[in-house]
Amino acid sequence: MFATRREPTLAYPNQTGWQPSGPPPPVYVSVPPTNGMAIAALILALVFYPIGIVLGHVARGQIKRTGEGGRGLATAALVIGYLQLAVTVGVIGVAAFLVAVGAQ
Numbered sequence: 001m002f003a004t005r006r007e008p009t010l011a012y013p014n015q016t017g018w019q020p021s022g023p024p025p026p027v028y029v030s031v032p033p034t035n036g037m038a039i040a041a042l043i044l045a046l047v048f049y050p051i052g053i054v055l056g057h058v059a060r061g062q063i064k065r066t067g068e069g070g071r072g073l074a075t076a077a078l079v080i081g082y083l084q085l086a087v088t089v090g091v092i093g094v095a096a097f098l099v100a101v102g103a104q
Helices: 036-047 049-066 071-103
Strands: none
Touching: 036 049, 036 071, 049 071
16 A cells, blocks of 8 residues: 655665765864064074064064964073073173283
């Protein structure tokens, strides 16, 4: 009389139909752009450290505000700039001390 509709039987009952073969498709992740001021700060910290220090602080503020990349570059510029400042102050201090001792 009435025909009953049957669902197709699967070859492997524990699976839910067609499964794609091979590795899963790649997941693409977007990386935020690097802050240009951080790059400039690192370059100038090696060439003329006072400007590198200033640009490093400005770059860190911009990175915090905008979420850009390059925080490590700005930090490296600050570390290099402040180390150069410390060495310069130390050399001037030793030179002043030697001049003062030699003047006596």
